[in-house]
Structure formats: structure tokens, C-alpha cells
Amino acid sequence: MNKKSEQIVLEKLQQAEDQISDRIADNMDTFGVSSTVGRLLGIIYLNRAPMTLDELAEKTGMSKTRMSQVMRQMMALNIADKTFVKGSRKEYYSVENNYVQTFISLFTTNWNEVVSKNSQLARRLQENIAQIEQSQNERPSKKIVEKTQELKQELDEWIIYYDWIRRLVDFFESGEILNHVPVYPNDEKSGPKE
Amino acid sequence: MNKKSEQIVLEKLQQAEDQISDRIADNMDTFGVSSTVGRLLGIIYLNRAPMTLDELAEKTGMSKTRMSQVMRQMMALNIADKTFVKGSRKEYYSVENNYVQTFISLFTTNWNEVVSKNSQLARRLQENIAQIEQSQNERPSKKIVEKTQELKQELDEWIIYYDWIRRLVDFFESGEILNHVPVYPNDEKSGPKE
DNA sequence: CACTCTATACAATAAAAACTGTATGGATTT
DNA sequence: AAATCCATACAGTTTTTATTGTATAGAGTG
Numbered sequence: 001m002n003k004k005s006e007q008i009v010l011e012k013l014q015q016a017e018d019q020i021s022d023r024i025a026d027n028m029d030t031f032g033v034s035s036t037v038g039r040l041l042g043i044i045y046l047n048r049a050p051m052t053l054d055e056l057a058e059k060t061g062m063s064k065t066r067m068s069q070v071m072r073q074m075m076a077l078n079i080a081d082k083t084f085v086k087g088s089r090k091e092y093y094s095v096e097n098n099y100v101q102t103f104i105s106l107f108t109t110n111w112n113e114v115v116s117k118n119s120q121l122a123r124r125l126q127e128n129i130a131q132i133e134q135s136q137n138e139r140p141s142k143k144i145v146e147k148t149q150e151l152k153q154e155l156d157e158w159i160i161y162y163d164w165i166r167r168l169v170d171f172f173e174s175g176e177i178l179n180h181v182p183v184y185p186n187d188e189k190s191g192p193k194e
Numbered sequence: 195m196n197k198k199s200e201q202i203v204l205e206k207l208q209q210a211e212d213q214i215s216d217r218i219a220d221n222m223d224t225f226g227v228s229s230t231v232g233r234l235l236g237i238i239y240l241n242r243a244p245m246t247l248d249e250l251a252e253k254t255g256m257s258k259t260r261m262s263q264v265m266r267q268m269m270a271l272n273i274a275d276k277t278f279v280k281g282s283r284k285e286y287y288s289v290e291n292n293y294v295q296t297f298i299s300l301f302t303t304n305w306n307e308v309v310s311k312n313s314q315l316a317r318r319l320q321e322n323i324a325q326i327e328q329s330q331n332e333r334p335s336k337k338i339v340e341k342t343q344e345l346k347q348e349l350d351e352w353i354i355y356y357d358w359i360r361r362l363v364d365f366f367e368s369g370e371i372l373n374h375v376p377v378y379p380n381d382e383k384s385g386p387k388e
Numbered sequence: 389c390a391c392t393c394t395a396t397a398c399a400a401t402a403a404a405a406a407c408t409g410t411a412t413g414g415a416t417t418t
Numbered sequence: 419a420a421a422t423c424c425a426t427a428c429a430g431t432t433t434t435t436a437t438t439g440t441a442t443a444g445a446g447t448g
Contacts, residue, residue, distance in 0.1 A: 006335050006338060009326055010337065010341060012322065013326070013341045013342060013345055016319050016323070017345060017348065019315060019319065020315075020319070020348065020349070020352060023311070023312060023315055030226050030304045031226060032225065032226035099351065099352070099354075099355035100355060100358055103359070110224045113224075114221050114224050117217070117220070117221075118217060118221070121213060121214075125214070129210070132203055132207070135203075143200070144200060144204065144207075147204060147207045148207060151207055151210055154211065154214065154240065155210075158214060158293070160293075161293035161294060163379075165297070167375050167379065168371075168375050176374075180365065180374060181358065183358050184354070185357075185361065
């Protein structure tokens with residue numbers, strides 16, 4: 001019975017750990033990525049050592065192919081890295097061992113991409129408008145002038161918004177956010193600035 | 195030819211506006227919601243007046259049912275509201291007319307939900323651990339003690355992380371973020387604090 | 389250079405999410 | 419209370435995304 005009850009307790013502990021992994025996986029929706037990303041993140045994190053695709057496949061019960069796909073995606077998101085291990089041909093993957101840092105990476109990677117796509121379009125549209133305005137020089141139709149003004153205003157608002165996001169991303173990326181929302185609130189703020 | 199070229203210019207302007215809508219829709223992925231949410235957001239925003247489900251269905255070419263589903267989701271996300279219009283039986287929906295505010299609403303709603311789910315689990319797991327520790331009082335097996343310690347540490351890290359997110363959400367929700375990342379960077383910061 | 393081991397490309401399947409059409413119930417008007 | 423108008427529940431369909439299995443190319447080893 002001693003042995004048996006020990007087994008039961010160990011199972012309970014494992015179960016608790018799994019629940020944490022599951023929750024992390026679930027929360028990945030909020031970042032707009034597949035829950036498998038979160039699952040692998042949790043597994044590697046809790047493993048506290050780099051892991052191979054085979055190990056991950058074993059642990060998740062999923063195919064190695066899928067593991068490969070997801071780890072790739074995670075590297076693109078800047079939340080995982082390949083780690084060289086001497087004497088092995090396999091690739092070992094590691095993750096940031098700090099949840100907050102992982103959050104910041106995901107946040108900045110995602111929004112940087114958005115900002116970049118938007119800037120391109122904004123520039124292009126501004127050129128278009130300039131062109132239209134020029135072509136209308138001589139006798140501007142009232143309707144067109146009106147619509148153009150409207151579009152210009154919309155575009156301006158839009159540009160202001162994405163400029164704000166750009167600066168917001170900087171605020172996170174630079175770690176400045178941690179001065180204002182510290183990880184350990186009791187701490188003296190890490191370095192009084194100014 | 196005058197009339198005709200005017201038509202072409204107007205079309206170009208409309209096209210530009212549509213491209214903005216499309217981009218907004220696309221960017222919604224980053225929040226982990228369907229792009230239709232973004233599309234409706236853009237349409238209502240650019241319309242600059244509340245709209246009905248029928249109008250939205252007309253504008254998007256989608257079914258009214260879908261419009262209903264999406265507007266509901268948007269209300270749950272706190273980025274849309276019903277507006278009463280006298281003399282009409284239909285419901286009119288309006289959106290926040292400020293992109294930054296919309297970003298903040300989405301961010302806080304999403305992460306608040308995550309924090310709430312996690313707090314529940316964290317509490318539950320802490321109780322479990324306490325229980326296990328008590329039941330082991332007499333002769334603690336080394337393996338169990340070890341594993342328990344490990345789990346406790348993980349849980350602590352995890353709790354710290356979600357507490358950080360909670361405070362981060364506050365930082366956004368309260369508008370404090372705008373003091374540090376202002377919408378108009380040239381402005382004197384809105385209210386020098388301390 | 390033949391052999392082995394590894395990641396991944398590619399095509400196929402399974403699962404999930406987005407979306408639609410019809411039916412219904414609950415208001416509001418007549 | 420009958421008629422009308424509206425949102426949405428529900429069940430079904432389509433589209434998209436996640437996942438798998440097989441095949442292959444490339445890198446390391448003997």
C-alpha cells in the first residue's frame with residue numbers, strides 16, 4: 001500500500017503539471033497561434049532542458065512532421081531557438097525560460113509584422129491620393145474633392161494609429177515596459193530613469 | 195469624358211477605402227479573432243454612423259445570421275455597442291471611433307479572460323499541493339518531496355507571470371499606458387505625473 | 389563512396405472554424 | 419389577438435487549418 005499510494009501521489013503531481021501545460025496551450029489563442037505552439041512551449045519549458053523533435057513527438061503523441069512545423073513557427077515568432085549539442089546529429093530546441101520575456105517576444109514579433117504591412121499600404125495610398133489631387137488641378141469636381149478629403153482624414157487617423165503601435169512595440173521591445181509594470185512589484189523599480 | 199474620368203477617380207477612392215478595410219480585417223488575426231470581426235469594425239467605422247444587421251449583410255454580401263454572430267462577439271469583446279434609434283425596430287450597432295481605444299479594449303478584454311481562467315486553476319493547484327504535503331506528513335518519500343518542490347516552484351513562476359499580466363492589463367485599462375506611449379508624441383505628455 | 393540518420397517537402401486526411409438557410413419565438417404594431 | 423418584423427437558435431455546408439504518412443534530399447560517418 002505504501003508503494004501504491006506513492007504511485008498515486010506521483011500521478012497527481014504529474015497531472016497538475018499537465019494541467020499547467022494545457023492552460024498555457026489554451027492561452028496561445030489569445031496570440032492568434034495554434035494551441036500546439038503553446039503545448040510545445042510548456043513542455044520544453046517544464047523540461048528545463050532542450051529537446052529534440054523525437055522527444056517532443058513522443059511526449060505529445062503527435063507526428064514528428066508536425067513537431068518540425070511547429071518548432072519552425074516558434075522560431076519565426078522568436079520564442080524558440082536551436083541549441084547545438086555536441087555529439088548528436090539531432091537538433092535540440094530550447095525556449096526562453098522566462099514567461100514574461102516570451103510574452104514580450106510574441107507581442108513584439110506579431111505587431112511588428114502588422115506595422116510593417118500597414119506602413120507599406122499607407123505609403124502607397126498616400127501616393128495615390130497625391131496623384132489624384134494633382135490630376136484634378138484644373139477644375140476640381142466638388143464630389144471628388146470631398147471624397148478625397150474624407151479619405152485623407154481616414155488615412156491620417158490610420159497612420160497615427162499604426163505609429164502608436166510602432167512606438168508601443170518599442171516600449172515593450174526595449175524593456176521600458178518593465179520599468180512601469182515590473183515583474184516583482186515590491187522591488188524598487190529597476191533603475192530610476194531620467 | 196469629363197463625367198467618365200470623374201467616375202474612374204471616384205472608383206479609385208472607393209478602392210483605397212476598401213483596402214484600408216481589408217487591412218484592418220487582416221490585422222485582427224493578431225488578436226486571435228476572425229477577420230470578419232475586423233471587416234465589420236472597419237465598415238462601421240468608415241460609415242461614421244451606426245448600422246443594422248441588414249445593412250452590414252448588404253455591404254459584406256454575407257448572411258444576416260453571420261452578421262448577428264459577429265456583432266455579438268464584438269460586443270463580448272467590448273468593441274461594439276447597440277445604439278437605440280427612435281422609430282426603428284432594428285438594432286443599430288456602433289463602434290468606438292478611436293483605433294487606439296479599440297486596441298486597448300481588445301487587449302484588456304482578451305487578457306482579462308486569460309488571467310481569470312488561470313487564477314482559478316492556480317488556486318486549485320495550490321490547494322492540491324497543500325493537501326498532498328499534509329498527507330505526506332509522516333514519512334515523506336524523497337521522490338515525492340522532490341517532485342512537489344518542483345511543482346511548487348513552477349506554480350510560483352506561473353503565478354508571478356499571470357500577476358504581471360494582470361497588472362499589465364490594468365496599465366492599459368486605466369489609460370496609464372497613454373502617458374508613456376502617447377497617441378501624439380509631440381504633445382506635452384498628458385499630465386506630468388510625479 | 390556507400391550507409392545512416394535527420395529534417396522537412398509534399399500530398400492526403402482529419403478536425404475545427406467560418407458561414408448559410410430555415411425555423412422559431414418574442415417583441416411591436418394594427 | 420392577428421399580422422408583421424426582427425434577431426437568433428439550430429442544423430447543415432463550405433472553407434480553412436491542423437495533422438499525418440510517405441518520400442526525399444542533405445549532412446555526417448565509416
